[in-house]
Amino acid sequence: MSWRGVLTLLLLAGALVSGWSAWRQSDTTGTAAPVETRTDYLLRDFDLVALNSEGKEAFALQAPELQQTPGARTLELTEPLFHVPDKAGQRWEIRSATGWVSDDNEEVRLRGNVTADSPPEAGRPSRMETEQLNVFPNRSQATSDVLVNVAQQGSTMQGIGMRADLDTGRIELLSQVKFRNDPTSR
Known part of the structure; x- marks a missing residue:
């Protein structure tokens, strides 16, 4: 396998790991946001x-x-x-x-x-x-x-x-x- 093939596989693996990590963190950060208090009118x-x-x-x-x-x-x-x-x-x-x-x-x-x-x-x-x-x-x-x-x-x-x-x-x-x-x- 050429060096270009190895580099392509490493980049693809890195993209998959970072995408999976971002997807997992998005589930937990949505609930920790502070609640904004606004006037009723x-x-x-x-x-x-x-x-x-x-x-x-x-x-x-x-x-x-x-x-x-x-x-x-x-x-x-x-x-x-x-x-x-x-x-x-x-x-x-x-x-x-x-x-x-x-x-x-x-x-x-x-x-x-x-x-x-x-x-x-x-x-x-x-x-x-x-x-x-x-x-x-x-x-x-x-x-x-x-x-x-x-x-x-x-x-x-x-x-x-x-x-x-x-x-x-x-x-x-x-x-x-x-x-x-x-x-x-x-």
Whole structure:
């Protein structure tokens, strides 16, 4: 047999062994791939109205992006704008950088540059500014554990921790409260 024949047989044997080896390894590598987690759905530039357990409006929401948290029914929001009705049907307007909504719409957590404006029709409109605000739409309440600034016509308040009743507009600062009255700005 010539050297070309021997070389051909060796190349053929090598090709068969490498093909068999690759075929055997393909069976085991397919099951070891990591599972990718994806959101169940994603909304962009949307308007949404969430209802409470009685079928009444809990809040209205606009945002550039909403996605459902993988493995849960909670929602993650980018730059949300909430409209939360009070008992008279007037609406608080609440904005933030990010937001999270519980699966039952009972709690909304807002983070980053949060502003909450009372209804313009309120007797004495107010604005709250903070970095964290938790809103409970069905109870018409809001809370914060961090620094909160509250501005009303003619006065400003600042404190750590806050509780607010959105139906009555009553805002209670919990500690380290500072108050400034400026009657000329009325």
